Each structure stands twice: as structure tokens, then as C-alpha cells.
Amino acid sequence: MARKLPPKDVVIVGLGWTGAILAHELTEAGLDVVAIERGPWRDTATDFNIGYAPDELRYSVRRDLFLQPAQETLTMRNTSSQTALPMRDFGSFLPGTGVGGAGTHWNGHTWRFFPSDFNLKSHLTERYGAARIADLTIEDWGLSYDELESSYDRFEYLAGISGKAGNIQGKLQDGGNPFEGVRQREYPLPAMQMSYAPTLFAEGARSIGFHPFPTPSANLSKAYVNPLGIAMGQCTACGFCERFGCANYSKASAHTTILPVLMRKPNFEARCNSEVLHVNLDATRKMAKSVTYVDASGEEWEQPADLVLLCAYGLHNARLMMLSGIGKVYDPSTGEGTVGRNYCYQTNAGVQLFFDDKNFNPFIASGALGQTVDDFNGDAFDHGSVDFVGGAGINCIPTNGRPIGYRPVPPGTPRWGSAWKKATAENYLSVLGFSSQGSSYATRGNYLDLDPTYTDRFGRPLMRMTFDFPDNDIRMSHWVSDRMEEIGKALKPRQMVSSRRQKSWNSVPYQSTHNTGGAIMGTDPKKSAVNRYLQSWDVPNVFVIGASAFPQNAGKNPTGTVGALAFWAADAIRDKYLRNPGALVSA
Amino acid sequence: MSTDSAFTATRRHFLTSAAAISLVTVSTHVRAQSISGVLPWQPFAAEPPTPIGPQGWVFFTPAEAAAVEAIVDRLIPADDLSVGGKEAGCAVFIDRQLAGSYGSSSRLYMKGPFLPGLPTQGYQGKETPAARYREGLAAIDAYLRKTMNGRSFVHLNADEQDQFLKTMEAGKVDLGGGINATRLFDLILGNTMEGFFADPIYGGNRDMVSWKMIGFPGARYDYRDHISKHNQRYPLGPVSIAGGRPEWSR
């Protein structure tokens, strides 16, 4: 029997990027906020100690910072005709946990989506006709890029994003991304100092008429003090970025940009090692009254609050809604229901170039130190003559040379023995890799719901993921691989190896932790789970903040947009909801 | 300003806390459940990796250890590029990993039902790596004794050993017991490579031998001086987590 605690103004489920942003904004507004996080407290000096942070086995292979499947996992299948089975170990994507969440150990690519991404359905219909997107369930967000621009700016300045603007107030800027949406001002910090591989890649891309630019990076190019007064350091290109916490305060995360100020507020409390089981609704089923959670000793508690914010990561947001009866679970056979629909992912492919005469020092790297070509991303180019919509960013961001995972050898090389060893030693320093990160567009058959068989340690059904790459996305990816091979050829390697994306989606090899959708925002309550302020259509005192809100995914990392949406939602809560609690958008 | 078990380290707190902390392994980290009004911190708080411990085998029986040592010595043979897997400590690495959370799959989802999965659905077996090694090494031993005149893997010559490993890799050997030979081979190969390339603190990669071979500088953190030195060899040797490098000691 859960014991009831004294009420708080706001309960936030999860204390990662979105939880920390919302907690900061709402405590500034004077509210009494508790964040309930099922993972542990983490901090830089203890958990990312410079002496043991650079440990590939521990953090990259055994994944000490990540969510353990024993605590929560999902079942997966490619299509509804298969039986979903549990991902007994995570592979293709690796959810985070703990204070700071996956934002602790991300790479730091920080993007704004294109303006056309926000009203993608209208835009593509207008440009190419409805038939072109007939087998996709693309939706408009209900929010425009222009409306979100200032929130993007706030996130970038909070985090110290290091980059070169391409379009300031309508004027194109040399060295930046000519395809980006209009921004009001430059990035807070200049682009990172480039290492050899991205420099060479950029030369090759430029030589065939593409427009490379420095990837906007949350690994800081210089020391910085953010608007909260929090100081951050300069990235030292240690090569232990993704999967690792940063030892020297130079990667933007909740730890380095918000928590020092947030944790000292008397009106904020963080409760760690405490897992929220579900949100409790009142008898009308239209108001949340509390959350129930289990603490580290196994005791159950009920935490009442006036406002419940789901900030638990996109996938877990969707699951919590399903477990709590917030919104109706999507059923692809009827097309009804909103929670779980429009689940999307990322469509990636890669190219490796083997050289004889070059030393790329792959270990001198950081998560977002690189160059990007956006010429073939989203709707940046005319799709008139091709048979797909969407596109991919082409990224040369060699993040590491950690040898358990990174020891490229030409195809056909044995996997062991002296021949293996020789090829490994010969090629380790001299391979240049780059990849495409492609859009992932929604279909009827890609969705999330609750598994009928498998449960977690509390007996709650696991979430079931039904996903495969749509044919449209495969065609897109292959076309972009053709462009990548053009760049590769321009660099005249000894050998080029092109790894193309094929169906079906395999849950085993790592691809990307960009799971989007499942609680999408929109203008139609029948097709979206939250409105344009990320407020649940069904339960107005629940907001659901994360990439769960994306109706489809662009060819860009989600975090920049997730951070912007967090600020956007915070503003709506503070300026609209608190003044007049209730539905902010009439259904 | 209230905390349950978190506290700031003021001069006085140092004095009144019971700070008897072992250097090597004990985590004195603040694992407070409820934190408010403070950014927790504690002196000496650190969670370095657990050291390997004294010589000997923790998981493998002597016969298993001998077999694994011989296997890793073929997967990574001694040659002019480096010592072999055995001397590098790969078998020690695997032994310790199997004795820990990796070996017992304690981090994995191990609830049933266990059903055969599609290739896209990953490993669906009930057997942990520890069980798979135990069973697999026994099956390999039984198979070889049956087919190689009563000899175990350690008694075969190098060519015979390589040949057997290749057939295992190709899935062309029936080890019985429902064991998928390729999967077992992949498991052993993967762990061997982990041991060869991981930090020496885990028992393998003795003296950072693999890192020296490929030119990986190990547990370093500051490359600012070298970022712009395009196409130039990095001049410093590797550093390990526990031992650093020889230049740290006189």
C-alpha cells in the first residue's frame, strides 16, 4: 500500500536534460518541484573521475552508465506478423539512466531541424503532391520553426554550443550551413578546432560542389560561462565522448549547465533510485493527482502534485502514458489511438576509406568534432526526380579510436590470427570514416504498444516496439550512399567500403539512440497525443516532454530540438498554464 | 537546506565524519535518495575499477583455463607484432569477467518465456556467458577427444588447433547439446578481443601490449596540443588506468 507524501506543486518524472530544464524554469517561477529519477545521483568528480573515466571496457562495452535491461527493456519485432521478443540486452539503441540521463554521455551533435521539418506534411504535399507521401503517416507538428527559434537559441546558449552559423537573420554566412533555418544570432562559441579526418573530408566534399561546415558541437571549443553563471571548460579531444561522462566539465549536460544552480534551490528536491510506476488519475480520468513510485528500499510511495511532467526519455514517456491510461493506446489495425503511433528512428549508412599514406590519429577526437554536409538532408534539395522523400546529413565526425570497438580492417580480412593482427596494426591509424544520418518517416505499421507477454520486475508489461525501415527511407538512404561514395572517390583512397542500409531493422548492432515519436505533438487530437505545447490532450495537467513529441524524425540528432521543446513547454506552463490551468488548446 | 544522507564537506565535516576509506575499491560515493539545497560531494569519493586480484583462476577449472589459454593463443598468436593472447592475459581477463556481472548476465533481462528469435531479435537464450563457457568448453573437449584420438585442444598442434577453430567459426562442427558452434566461437573471440584491447587493469593487455602495437595512447585525456598536427604521429606512449606509464616512477 503506497504511503502518501505531502503534495508538491510539480512532479517531474526523470532528471535528464528535459527534467533539469523544466525543473530550473519552474523553480525560478517559485514552484515547489520534485524530480523523481530511477537511476542514481551522478556527478563529475566522482562518476567521471579523470583517472578512470577513459575506460572503454567499463563504459562502452559493459556500459556502466546506461540503463540495464534488467531494470527495463522493450520487446521488438519488425512487423505485426511477427512475435515480439525481449531485447535481453540492448544493442541498436542504448537508453540512459541516472541524474543527467543519456545527456550525460551523449556525443553532443546539436542541431536545429529545418523549417520544412515542422510542417512536413503540408510542405511535401504542396511541393510533390499527396501521392508521394501516401504510404507514410507524416504529420505537421502544430508548431513552426520560427516559433521555436528563440527556444533553440536558449538551449544553445545554455549549453555553449560551438559552431558557425550559416544564416543570420536571412544573410548567408561563409563557413556555415547554407541550408539551415534563419537564426537570430551566431552560436555562443566558435566552431571546434578541426582534426585531420574531417578536414580532409571537407576538402573532398567541397571539391565536388557540396557545402561542408563544422558540426554544431556541445563539446565546447573554449571556456565558457553560461547564462546561469555556470562555468564550463574547453574540450580536450580525449576520444572518450559517447557512452562516457566528461571528466573536465567540457561537455554540455544537465550536470555542467544546470544542476549546480538547481540543486541549491530550497524549492527543488531530487529523489534518486526511485522508479515511478505510473501516474494516478482522478475519478474523471481527466486529471492527474499523483505519481506512485518505488524507492531504493522497495517501499512504495504516492507523491501528489498539481502538475505532472513526463521527462523520462521519449520511449519511457510513451510507456508511462500507456501504463497510466493517459490517452488511448494506438492500434494499427483500426488506426485509432494516439499513444504509440508514429514511432520513428534513424536511417544510417556508412563509408570507410582505407589509405596507405595518412595518419588520422583516431583517438584525438570528441563526440561532435567534425564536418557535416547538409546538401542532401531533409527537403534541402529538389526531390522532383527521385523516388523518395527525406534525406540525410552526411557527417564526418570520427568520435574515437577506442580499440575494442574501433579497429577497421578491409573486408575479407580474417577475424583472428596473424593476418588479422597485421591488418589491424596496419590500418588502425589510417582509415577515414563518415556516415549518413537519415530521416525516419512514420508509417502505419511502425508503432509502440504494450507487450502481451513480457513484464518487468514489477509485473508491468514491457513496451513493444514494432518497427522496420520504410521502403521510402531505404531508397533515400541508398541514394545518399551514392553521394557519399562520390565524396569518397574524390579523396582517392586505396579502398572504399560502402555499408548501405538494408531492411530489416536488426536490434543487435548499435545504430542510434534516436527513438522518436510515440506521444507526438500535433493539431488533431485524434492523431496526436499532446498539443503544440506538449500538453496531453486527454489529461491537461500532464505534459510529455521529449523526442516522443516528434511526429517523424529528421536527418539530425534530436537533442537540440528536444532542448528547445523543453524551453518552449516551460514557457507555456509558466506563462499560460499556471495563470489558467486547463487545456491550452481547444480540441 | 535539508538533506537525508548527503552533506557538504566543510572543514568541520571532515573532522566529524567517519572517513575510514580503503584506497582501492570502496565506493564512498554519495548515493543519497533525497537531495535538496546542496550539490553533494564527499572527500575521497571514487569508484575505480575493481583490481584483478591475486594470481590464479576464479571461474575456470584448471583444465578449462588451459584450454582457454590455448584458444586465445591461436586467436591472437605470438608473432613479430606482439605476444600471443595467453601471454597478454586474455584468458585471465575472460576468467574474471565470467566471475562477475558479465558472466552471470545480471544486467540483462532474463525473464521468460525463452523463445527462439529471429536474427533481428538478438540472443534469446537462457544460458549466461558463464554457462555457455562451461558447457561449451566441455562440449569442445568431448568433441575433440572423440574425433582427435582422445586428445584435448591443448594436445593438438597449432595447425590442428587453427583448423578446428575455423570449422567452429564456420558452424561446420556439431558440438552436440544444441550448441551453436558459430555463436560459441563468436563469444570466445569477442571476449578475447575485449581482453586484448581493454585496459590492463582487467587482466588482459598486459603491459599495454596491444595499444603499443596499434599506437593507441590509452587512458589519456588532453590532446589539445596535437589536434592541429594533421597527419603527424602522436609522440607519447600509452597510459593505463592503474599503472599510468613507466615515466611516472623514478
Next chain:
Amino acid sequence: MRLSFAFAAATALIASFGANAAENQFDQLERGRYMAVLGDCAGCHTLPGGAPFAGGVALQTPFGKLVAPNITPDSETGIGNWSAEDFRRMMKTGIGHNGIRLYPAMPYPAYSRMSDGDIGDLWVYLNALQPVKNAVVANQLPFPFNIRLSLIGWNWLNFTPADFTPNPQKSAEWNRGAYIVEGPGHCGVCHSPKTWMGADKTNVALAGEVLQGWMAPKITAAPRDGLGQWSLDDITGYLKTGTNRFDIASGPMAEVVSNSTSKMTDADLRAVAVYLKDLPGETQTRSAIAADSAAMRTGAAIYADNCSACHGGNGEGTPKLFPRLAGNALTQQADATSLIRVVLAGSQAGATHAAPTAPAMPSLAWRLNDAQVADVLTYVRNTWGNAATAVPAEDVAKLRRQLQSGN
């Protein structure tokens, strides 16, 4: 003891209504609150997270443990049954209520220099606090130090009650700074070398001292290991925000900054800075240990592999984040205790509103042995223009044992 007029005036109303009368004249309360800030009473008398001024903080002195008492106006467990004159006498002479002698861990030798007016204002403020029931056994010293009568001898040898005497040849600002530093600020309690009896060595005032496993550095204007390189703004900035271009306050000073100096007026901070910069401090030139000596070479390698990612290849640090090591007085103190300590145990910097980051140095005790800690510190102390004594491995070993046994 004759009451001064000022003190009498300040406390007349209190005396007439009894010790707990809450005669809250706003201006006097504000002055009293500020006196408590200058004196950093909370530093000892408020347990972190505890009721204000209710006592309970333990101080480890070389003679044993003392616990700061409850100074809220509770009549049973606090100072509720003290009179104004009791308080004044205690501050001036170290003799408290009912003649009980205070150990100089309560820095009455410094507070003795406070004016009667200031003491009176402080008394009024303390009486306005919420009374808290919290019985504290202050005297936890071992025999024979627990015999308070021994303080008669100590006082006779080491202490004469004295008012602060302004120096007519110095500016009003200098004198204000001197008053604060020598009086309520009691900086010498930590920063002045001590005799074997625990009294300040007045001829080398503020030349630095080790206590409780930290080295409170020299804060005279000595050029290499004092504040010689610090501008007035460096000093006031440090006291106000906990950071300047060299350092970030951590350890005991972090608490002083957050409880006391960050709340001082800009004028008072400047006065303190003016005074400190005028204290000559001996000028000792020394040459750095040769870079090719054995300790320096191992130290350089250890530094490159452990330290440079934060403190920089040239010891330049990052303001508000990683202290500067090059040309920093803190790294060149005669005693390296603080340096050894932060390498072994780590350290979290203090936070102020102006500098909220509170970055933490990671603990490296698990990674570096005593010789390695010693060598890397010898390197830091003798590179980039720094020059100081080498650090012996035995010093590291000793401090490691001391810290890890909780002493």
C-alpha cells in the same frame, strides 16, 4: 569591568527588559546581523543544515575536540540567561557567563579588539534569533586540557584584552580593514602561525598555518607566496565571489566565503584588501628546482597525464573552473598540505551566487602513490615561474593516513 558608554547605550533597553527582550530596533539589528557576518559566527555555531546558531559543530584542535555551543537565546541550552555584560566580557576577555573560561578556539583574542558598540549590536542580534533547544557539551578535550583553569595560565602568557587602536598614519580605509582582519574577521586564527601553545605568533602575523589538514596560506603582500601578485580587485573578487583569476575557494575558506565574506559590503572588502596589501611579508627569492631532476621529470609526466586536461599544459587553469597553477601563491606555500590534500581527497569548490559552479577536483588517492603525488606537486611548485620546496613522499604518506583515519 567598567561598561563603556557606547555599550551601555546599545544594550540599555535589553538590560531593562531582561536578556530575552526582543527590542528589535531595525538599524541595530541590521548592524548586529552584519557583525555576525563579519565574525562568521555561523561558521562554527551553525551545523550545516541545522538551526541557525544552535551549535554542534566540532572543532578538532591540536589539543583535542571542542564543540561550539548553542548561542541562540534559549534559556536552558543557549545563552538565554546571559546578560549583555556577560556577553561583552566573554568577547573581550574569554571569560563567559558564571566565570567559565572559553578556550581560544572561540577566537576571543581577536574578538577582543571589537568595539563595545559592535559587540553590543551583535548581542542585540543574537537575542532576536529563534531560541533553539540543543544541549551541547562544548568541552570534549582530553585531560589535562579539559581543565579550564589552565586557561588562566594560557591567557597570562598569551593574551591581553585590548581594544583596537587605529593607526593615525594610515587612511580610514586601511584602519577599517585592519579592524576587520584583526578583530571580527579573526583571519589570524587560521592564517597566522601558532606557537606550541596555540597562540598567534604575532611577529609573523598572517604568514600562513596548517590546521585540520589544510594549509591556510600566507596573506601578507609577499610577492611569491603571499598576495603580492593580487590586485585589490583580485582580493575583493575572491572574497565576494569565491573566485578570481587565480583561485577558487574550497575547503574551509569556501565556507568563510559563503557565510561571511560574500555578504560583506564592497567598501569593507576593499578596506580588507587595502590592509592586506600593505602588510609587507618577507621577500624570499628562491630558484626553482631544476627541470631535469628526477622528481621534476616524473612529475612532468604525471602532470601531463592527469592534470593538464583541467589545469592546462602551462598551468594556466580556467577562471571560475580550474585554479591557475602558474604564478599562483597557493601552489608555492612553504607547506604543501593543501595541495597534497586536494590531490588525494579531491575537493569541491565553494559556490556563491556570482560563481555557482562548485567544480570539484577528483580524488586521485586511488591512482597515485605517495611518491607520485609528491613528485607531481614538486613539479607544479617549480614550473612556469613557480619556485618552492620539493614535496617529500613521507609528507604525502602522513597526510594520507591522517585523512583516511578521520583525524
